Amino acid sequence: MSTETTNKDILRGGQFLVKETKCEDVFTLEDLNEEQKMMRESTKEFVDRELWAHWERFEKKDYAYTEECMKKAGDLGLLSVAVPEAYGGMGMGFVSTMLVCDYISGATGSFSTAFGAHTGIGTLPITLYGTEEQKQKYVPRLATGEWFGAYCLTEPGAGSDANSGKTKAVLSDDGKYYSITGQKMWISNAGFCNLFIVFARIEDDKNITGFIVENDPENGISLGDEEKKLGIHSSSTRQVFFSETKVPVENMLSERGNGFKIAMNALNVGRIKLAAACLEAQRRVINEATKYANERIQFKTPIINFGAIKAKIADMATNAYVDEAACYRAAKNIEDRIAIREASGNSHQEAELKGVEEYAIECSILKVAVSEHVQHTTDEGIQIFGGMGFSADTPMESAWRDARISRIYEGTNEINRMLSVGMLVKKAMKGHVDLLGPATAVGEELMGIPSFETPDYSELLSEEKDLLGRLKKVFLMVAGSAVQKFGPDLEKHQMLLMAASDILIQVYMAESAILRTEKNAKRFGEEAQATQIAMTKLYLYRAVDIIQQKAKEGIVSFAEGDEQRMMLMGIKRFTKYTNQPNVVKLRTQIADKVAADNGYTFD
Template sequence: MNTIENNILRGGQFLVKETNCDDVFTPEDFSEEQNMMKDAVMEFNDREIIPNKARFEAKDYAFTEACMVKAGELGFLGVGVPEAYGGLGMGFVSTLLTCDYISSGTGSFSTAFGAHTGIGIMPITLYGTEAQKQKYVPKLATGEWFGAYCLTEPGAGSDANSGKTTATLSDDGKTYKINGQKMWISNAGFCKLFIVFARIEDDKNITGFIVENDPSNGITLGEEEHKLGIRASSTRQVFFNDTVVPVENMLSERGNGFKIAMNALNIGRIKLAAACLDSQRRITTLSVQYANQRKQFKTPIIDFGAIKIKLSEMATNAYVSESATYRAAKNIEDRIALRIAAGNSHQEAELKGVEEYAIECSILKVAVSEDIQNCSDEGIQIFGGMGFSEDTPMEAAWRDARITRIYEGTNEINRMLCVGMLVKKAMKGHVDLLTPAMKVQEELMGIPSFETPDYSELFSEEKAMIAKLKKVFLMVAGAAVQKFGPDLEEHQQLLIAASDILIEIYMAESAILRTEKNVKRFGEAAQAIQIAMAKLYLYHAVSIVEKNGKESIISFAEGDEQRMMLMGLKRFTKYTNYPDIVDLRLAIAEKLKIENKYCF
């Protein structure tokens, strides 16, 4: 275990420590058991979900519930639930893998599945008493019952702790009465159990409760919401009117609800990223197949450069999203294993394991949700007029993708969280940002080297570029913290720009490390297109870092400081040998054309 511990970076440390490619997990590392699970989930999706897409689009909520029951019968709802509570007890990577491959048929089922297995089951698994877990988790893990999560209110969205729902203790101290209104509650129409957050008296923080869905106990539901996408995902308001809950159904301690909500969201964020992966693969495949078949000017449109750009970028983003998501998933799994080996309970180990990588979870939520939106948008464009029609799958994919940038915390909130959490980790001494930030400052003050580096080895320049992009973040964030101190959180535009730098570093580095590892295993020729994708993504990442770095520096630095930082930015975002982006895209697109699918 010590070897593992030495090789696992703590959350956020990717920014200040170099990662060896041998220490990252990739989809090519799936075990035989994981590949069997993947095949079983894909078979279920191909049999039950994708052929019935019209029923989901027609708002057939009962069919969504029926599919959830079947998923429960096959064990998919309890993959990550300990065997003691009726689950399969598989690791975190297997949990993510299931979420990945079960989610591509339709956003409606994906949302129902994600809400139930994530924020429906996990709060009880992670925070419940032994009695609560024994009573409720087996029913949830098998699909006998379904769960829903009641946090959002009309006046409490991103500011979740400002909810007005109340919980009042009875005179005999045996029950609470809950009163209030919750909205946008996924699975509300068919759930048997709610995780409800309410405020006791004038407590600063909300408290969590396990509430069984009994209409005779003051629980009423609003009508089904009619939504842009995820149309057959049951989404209703829930009203509590003197709903009586036994005191033993309090989840965790009084006032601990906000912490439960935030940690549940950490898990939800990385699961949401996973839920966007196979959708990208399938949209890319459908787009490639259409482009191969569709002819204009007597030529398949896949042979046109404008289409090659789109397909190559779609495939690249899918590959990078996958690389980063499974890298983080294995880090979490290994951290959980370390804690269990150290004597932690499964409950505490999983809770702390995920919490450790909250920064990466937010990064993935933002990056992958935006990738799936772009992928579906380009899919519509490739299909042309047909893409705008309900007769093809693209318009539904685009509509379903839109919610991913909103739930589990909006992308704006998650962008600010990335940087905010990193700064807090630095202040606690968990991530040493100060030492490398000071080194960057000294480098800016020194005389730059004019020697031409030797970049003859594969990825040597790309890895050097990643190291330089990290210097950009340290330069910008270090100066911003120095200037604004605790008031930094008030400068939201600066935080968002800094977060985009952080996001691109993590995503680009993940793709390079995955590809480098696989080149060592399978040879450079076998990974030629993956190499092209890693280089293409990094090229775009450098441009994004340069843009956001410049915007940030101009916003808070003046005079000599500004000039010095802008010179540093130019130095840190300059290639010695620029990649030929046109050739990279052509190679990727040609591979897609030949294989007639996403094939990476």
């Protein structure tokens, strides 16, 4: 474990809400080492050469080309970054795995889905839960791209309720194998995979069990036709049917009944990786939209000079910058937590499992925020292109269609919103995050007389940091009162949970931006970070608007009379600016920088 890791104050998952994070303790893209920078460049070169230059092929359902590109990625070692060296991989840290997932995913959602399904949920369950024999047998093949993996969880009647699957596994009379029978759907990579991670129920077990199943058509495995989809056209997505498929008992993954746990932990990793996979997609859309706006002449001037276009470019760039800040902050937290656990004696498997699980709240937050930002960015990309954006001859419309799936898989955004708050409350009940103390303090503050002194905001982003602290109080006020009122029944109040989660999401994303900008302004100078400062202020301004709306929506749903009036006054008190930012000026500053650079250059 590095000295850097031991010297940092690493918060536990969810503690960002109640504890202050120093900017020096967060990781940003500007902290990449030389090896990581080289990896980023080689990944971008592969994408430009093999994927971006041929994006039309992916729109024509060229599944064979997707498979071909996956093999090429395997030859370059890009499929093995997260695989331990003992099993033929590079054994690199979590940040490096995020980095490759980020930059390999920008050209087409078809390849991004194939890559994510293989390296994540197709391979990780074996590296994290497999026996030594299973890992030695399967992982090296998956790491090189000799074999490809797929993940069979979803069924016609089991989607978000993953543990309700009907697929059965029956032990043979001689106890040597299980016969698996059932139907799985929406299986990415099904058309060319060699191996399935399959979840089935043994007898009447409460929980499902995981199995490693080799793809052999002569063993009772058949496939449906390729699904006709809105986007990700060249991602092979098919139903998989198992009819008394024989699976050796030694191919059970982990223990009997442990499948639901495997599935949930695989989804935690998948959620933060999905967020990473939406970053480069945003950058490339911004780049294409900016180039077009610089070149498109209307009314004798490039359309980039119009305020309506500048507002779009500024918001798109701001979202991308903030998303980078939050994704790499969380990735390094996970990497550091893994290192701490390994240093304390955990195996790599256990350390990685617990390291990711620790930040499951942040993983859900990122999945929601970044997937919605990439959808907004691609939509605005079409708008900037105008009629050309609606044409299949430009990559804007395909980017928009590909982005749409990101709000659905790895758990819908609705599920993840409720999960983020639910997991936070559970952590509080276990004593891992002290919500009760700070929530009580906020209640007492509401009853007291507010200070009318004008704070000293002379330091960079000092007002923004003060405001952020008060936005955290808004969440504590709403969530604390809701927990007190509903107790264990809070999970039944989904619309309230959704409102609370939006506050939580905005707090984490805004804080990540502030910390990234503050850290870089200290080491590179405020002048060099002028646009980043503007983006940080713009995002916080927008976050305040969202938090005001969602807090009010939540409060009026459960509070009445004096309690309601006091809490509504609390919203005004906690979200009040001393120096209201000039949003038009901020957006103009950001857009002018992006226009001058002819694209996004903040990574």
